[in-house]
Amino acid sequence: MQKFKTLLSLFFTYFKIGLFTFGGGYAMIALIEENVVNKKQWITKDELADIVTIAESTPGPIAVNCSTYVGYKIGGVLGSAIATLGCILPSFIIIYAISLVFDWFMGMTYVQYAFNGIKCAVGLIILRQGFKMFKSFKKTALSIICFIVALVGILLINFFAIDFSTVFFVLAGGIVGLFVYILDVVKNRRKEKAEARQALNLNTEADQIIEISDAEAINNAEVSDTATASQNKASNDEKNQKGGNTL
Amino acid sequence: MIYLELFLTFFQIGLFTFGGGASMIPIIQQEVVSNGWLTEEQLLQYIAISESTPGPIAINMATFIGSTQGGILGSVLATLGVVLPSFIIILLIAAIFTRFAQYAGVQTVLKTIRPVVVGMIIAAGAYLVVTAIGIQNYTSISFDLRSVIITAVLALIMILYKLIFKKQIPVIAFILVAASVGLVAYII
Structure with a gap:
C-alpha cells in the first residue's frame, strides 16, 4: 500500500512538472528542485546537480532523464517507468488534442496570417538558442x-x-x-x-x-x-x- | 509500414540528441522532411506549436508528427521511440554505472560533441530563417518580400528587448508578437 502511494505520488509529481514547463530543458530544473527536492525530499540538491550532469551527458530531454533517474531511485524499474510516463503524458495529451484540430484550425484565414508571422520567428528562436549554447x-x-x-x-x-x-x-x-x-x-x-x-x-x-x-x-x-x-x-x-x- | 518507420525514426532522433531542446531540431528537420512527412512550411508550424505548449519539445514533435502520420497509434509509437533511448540509458546509469558522468572519457567525448551540436543548431536555425523567407535550396530561390520584412522586424524586436530589459524575450511572448506582426502584415 505504501509502495502504491509512493508510485502514485511519483506519477503526479512528474505529471505536474511535465504540465507546467514551457520550452523544456533548463526551465524544468527550477520546477524539479521545488517539487522533488524541497517538497518531496526524494533527492538532495547535490543529487539533482549530479542528475543534471548525467542528463547533459546522455541523449534525450533533460526532464525525461531526470524523471527516469529519480523514479528508479524511489521505486525501481516500475518507479522509473511511472515517473517517465507521468512526465510525458501532459505533452502527449495536449499535442494529440491539438493535432486533431490543427488542419481545421490552419484553414482559417486569420490563423494563416498569424502563422505567416510565426514561421519567421521559429528560426530566430532556434538561432538564439544556438548562440546561447555557443557561449557555454x-x-x-x-x-x-x-x-x-x-x-x-x-x-x-x-x-x-x-x-x-x-x-x-x-x-x-x-x-x-x-x-x-x-x-x-x-x-x-x-x-x-x-x-x-x-x-x-x-x-x-x-x-x-x-x-x-x-x-x-x-x-x-x-x-x-x-x-x-x-x-x-x-x-x-x-x-x-x-x-x-x-x- | 508507417508505424515501424515512425518508431525507428524517432528512436534514432532520441538517441542522437545531446543537450536537450533545440539539439533535436537539425536531426528532426532532416529526417522528417526527407521522409516526406512534412513540408518545410509545416515543420515551421509544428516547431512553433511544440515551443509554445508545455513539455519537452522532442516529445511534442514526436507526438505531433506521429499523430498526423499514423493516428493515435502512430503518436504513441513515435513518442515511445523518442523516449526509449534515454529511458534505457538512464536506467543503466542509475542501476549500474552510477559514476558514469564522472568518467574522464565521457567528459572528453562530450567536450567534442557539444560544439558539433551547437554548430548543428545554429545551422538549423539559419536554415529555418532562410526557408521562412523563401529559399529552400539552390533549385528553389524565391524571396518573399513580406516574410523578409517580418523576419527583420522580429529580429529587431528580439535584440531591442534584450537591450532594454537585459533578458531574453520569453518564447511564448515572442511567438505571440510574431503572430500579431503576421496579422498586421497580411491584413494591410
Missing part, C-alpha cells in the same frame, strides 16, 4: 574546428539538398572525442613511464656517486695509511670498515 562551451582549437565543420557541413547539406544524415556529425564528434581521450591516456602513460625511468636513472646515478665517494674514501685511507701509518691506524680501520659496509 570552452573554446579550444579542436572545439572551434568541430563547431565550424558541423555548421558549414549542415548548411551545405541543406542548401544543396545532399542526402547525408546529420547523425553522422554527432557520431564523428564522438569518435574524435574518443580519439582525443585515447591520445591523452597514451600521452599520460608515456609521461609516467618517462618519469619513472628518470627516477630510476637518478637512483643509479646516486648509487654510482656513493660508490665513487666510497672508493675515494678507501683510496684516501690507503694514502694516509702509507703516509702516517701508525698515527691514524685506528681511524683507518674505521673508514675501511665504513667503506666495506656501504659496499
